[in-house]
Amino acid sequence: MASTDDKVILKSSEGECFEVDMAVASHLQIVKSVLEDCEGSSDKVVSLFIVEAKYVAMIIEYYKNYVELKEKHEEGGFEEKLKEFEKQFLEQIDKKELKGLVMAVNYLNAPALFDVVCTAIAKHIENKSVEYVREYFGIVNDFTAEEEAQIREEHRWAYDGVNDD
Amino acid sequence: MDPPLKTTLSTVTSLCNCTKKQKLDQRQPNAISRSSADVKMKRMMSFEEEIPTDVFDDIFFRLPMKTLVRFRCVSKPWLRLITYSRFPYRLLNRQLCCDHSSTDCKHNEPIIIFSHNQRNSDGSGTKLFAIGGGYEEDSFRLAQGIEFSLFQGKDFEIMTNSCDGMLCLAIKEEKILVLWNPSTREHRALPLTTDSGICGGVCGLGFDSKTDDYKVVSVVGKQVYVFSLKRNSWRYIGESPYPLHMGIPANGYLYWGAGEITNSFANRIVCLDLSDDTFREVQLPSSNDLVQSVGVGQTTPEVGFYLLTWSGALFAYREQDQSVWMLKEVQERDTAVVMAGEEGTSATGVKHVWTKLMNIPQIPNSKRRQSARPPIYYKLYPKCFSKNGKLVMAVRGKRFILYDPKEKSYEEYIVRGLDRGRCQKAIACVESLISPNSIRGMNDID
Numbered sequence A: 001m002a003s004t005d006d007k008v009i010l011k012s013s014e015g016e017c018f019e020v021d022m023a024v025a026s027h028l029q030i031v032k033s034v035l036e037d038c039e040g041s042s043d044k045v046v047s048l049f050i051v052e053a054k055y056v057a058m059i060i061e062y063y064k065n066y067v068e069l070k071e072k073h074e075e076g077g078f079e080e081k082l083k084e085f086e087k088q089f090l091e092q093i094d095k096k097e098l099k100g101l102v103m104a105v106n107y108l109n110a111p112a113l114f115d116v117v118c119t120a121i122a123k124h125i126e127n128k129s130v131e132y133v134r135e136y137f138g139i140v141n142d143f144t145a146e147e148e149a150q151i152r153e154e155h156r157w158a159y160d161g162v163n164d165d
Numbered sequence B: 001m002d003p004p005l006k007t008t009l010s011t012v013t014s015l016c017n018c019t020k021k022q023k024l025d026q027r028q029p030n031a032i033s034r035s036s037a038d039v040k041m042k043r044m045m046s047f048e049e050e051i052p053t054d055v056f057d058d059i060f061f062r063l064p065m066k067t068l069v070r071f072r073c074v075s076k077p078w079l080r081l082i083t084y085s086r087f088p089y090r091l092l093n094r095q096l097c098c099d100h101s102s103t104d105c106k107h108n109e110p111i112i113i114f115s116h117n118q119r120n121s122d123g124s125g126t127k128l129f130a131i132g133g134g135y136e137e138d139s140f141r142l143a144q145g146i147e148f149s150l151f152q153g154k155d156f157e158i159m160t161n162s163c164d165g166m167l168c169l170a171i172k173e174e175k176i177l178v179l180w181n182p183s184t185r186e187h188r189a190l191p192l193t194t195d196s197g198i199c200g201g202v203c204g205l206g207f208d209s210k211t212d213d214y215k216v217v218s219v220v221g222k223q224v225y226v227f228s229l230k231r232n233s234w235r236y237i238g239e240s241p242y243p244l245h246m247g248i249p250a251n252g253y254l255y256w257g258a259g260e261i262t263n264s265f266a267n268r269i270v271c272l273d274l275s276d277d278t279f280r281e282v283q284l285p286s287s288n289d290l291v292q293s294v295g296v297g298q299t300t301p302e303v304g305f306y307l308l309t310w311s312g313a314l315f316a317y318r319e320q321d322q323s324v325w326m327l328k329e330v331q332e333r334d335t336a337v338v339m340a341g342e343e344g345t346s347a348t349g350v351k352h353v354w355t356k357l358m359n360i361p362q363i364p365n366s367k368r369r370q371s372a373r374p375p376i377y378y379k380l381y382p383k384c385f386s387k388n389g390k391l392v393m394a395v396r397g398k399r400f401i402l403y404d405p406k407e408k409s410y411e412e413y414i415v416r417g418l419d420r421g422r423c424q425k426a427i428a429c430v431e432s433l434i435s436p437n438s439i440r441g442m443n444d445i446d
Helices: A029-037 A053-072 A078-091 A095-108 A111-125 A130-137 A145-154 B005-024 B037-046 B053-060 B065-073 B076-084 B087-097 B288-294
Strands: A007-011 A017-021 A045-047 B111-118 B126-132 B144-146 B167-171 B176-181 B186-190 B202-208 B213-220 B223-228 B233-239 B248-250 B253-262 B265-273 B278-282 B305-310 B313-318 B323-336 B346-359 B381-385 B391-396 B399-404 B409-414 B421-429
Touching: A007 A029, A017 A053, A029 A045, A029 A095, A053 A078, A053 A095, A053 A111, A078 A111, A095 A111, A095 A130, A095 B053, A111 A130, A111 B053, A130 B065, A145 B065, B053 B076, B053 B087, B065 B076, B076 B087, B167 B202, B176 B213, B202 B248, B202 B253, B248 B305, B248 B313, B253 B305, B305 B381, B305 B421, B313 B381, B381 B421
Parallel strands: A007 A045
Antiparallel strands: A007 A017, B111 B126, B111 B421, B126 B144, B167 B176, B176 B186, B202 B213, B213 B223, B223 B233, B248 B253, B253 B265, B265 B278, B265 B305, B305 B313, B313 B323, B323 B346, B381 B391, B391 B399, B399 B409
């Protein structure tokens, strides 16, 4: 078993290196599994190839706090403290970046943060219009005008109370 | 040498599936083939530019039904995912399996739908309202109208309890029966023969897991008819052993308050197995403590039960001591089939084990509370549990009580947002996207 003193280096798609505690990195299931495969090897650099540095930094920030809070509030109160931090954490992230972050987190298989980001995206699009959502996710509308009009007509009530910012 | 593109893509897909599965299975050892770190990370490189579908699943799980209905017209793949795939079933399962008390629960409160006959200037017609359904418990205090354009301005009735977010409505006089999903407002008219009383006798809706089919039950006199949504036809299955109240689906069966039924409280409970169309008597919760409270030497008092369901389990409220019981275990055992005419035959059946959850204190009528006269206590109709485990109970008309079993406290309130008029049947319902017109079943493939 790796002790918490161990460090590992995560390399972003741009080649930027991040040195993190093993306790933090092990929350990324894919990194953990890679490190287990290479146990005994002195090389502790894991390339994350497709994950941009800004997302690597976000993910590390989240789990660093996660690990710290968990240690500090072993007796209880961890969940509330984590919720507080998550709120603050999400405030700094641009809505457009949530999309990149969810893909990065999904790729690295980090369940706790995946849940947080999915919830944030859902909250963000909950009251948004269809047009906004297409643009946000870069989805091409493949309906004909008639088809779309018909679907809208069938569920007109679902289009009330939408804000288009 | 570069591998052919197709192989690379399929490897990526299988690896992606693998990581996803791992997450679900709490990581199985050796799920990923042992290869060198670099190769493994590199294989994942060409992952999609766009958000993969299974991630959309996770985002969609956290959206309100109204939003999901709206997003059907984003694109064809979204329409397919939201409406015609197994997503509605995955969503429903997730709601049922969710630990509602945990802070991680993202689901909304259940809804209670009731029909309301308005006595105002805009004329006659039954209206449907819902309370609950919001993220907060407060949503049980405010009624919101639900339009059902087909029945606009007409007098109709709620005929069944809900099953997976759907229920039956009928205009008895015109012999029109529909299966309706209040979350998506989609409906399907069910065919009826003109001369039978089937329409007026409809009193149950359940899911048959053996055939992945929803079934509607109608009792005409003693005769029981079952409608299969997949076959789109009615079938006579025999006679019912007792008079039946409204069936409530739970544990894969339809349970009924049966026997003598007064004010919706029944003195027997039976269950109908929709896979083999047989009724079985359900052993009642123990009345030992009831006998004690009545006094030794007296006979067991008459009991009255009212059934409700939550998270797929069945609960029985016993009126006499205001206790709530949960049907805990259903085990296979030899029991007698109580279907009339076939008495005495034995079949593999179910054993019913009840666990008492709570006793609700008597709640005095607030109008009498200030007066010197002895209090009158409310008759309680528990409808559903809130996410926090509070019991939502209908009392009378617009009057509801929210009972907190942990604190043993209650709050009485009058539902806002309703005009003058009479509240009729109130039934609890989960929100779901399952379409009455596209019954696929849990095991059907996408």
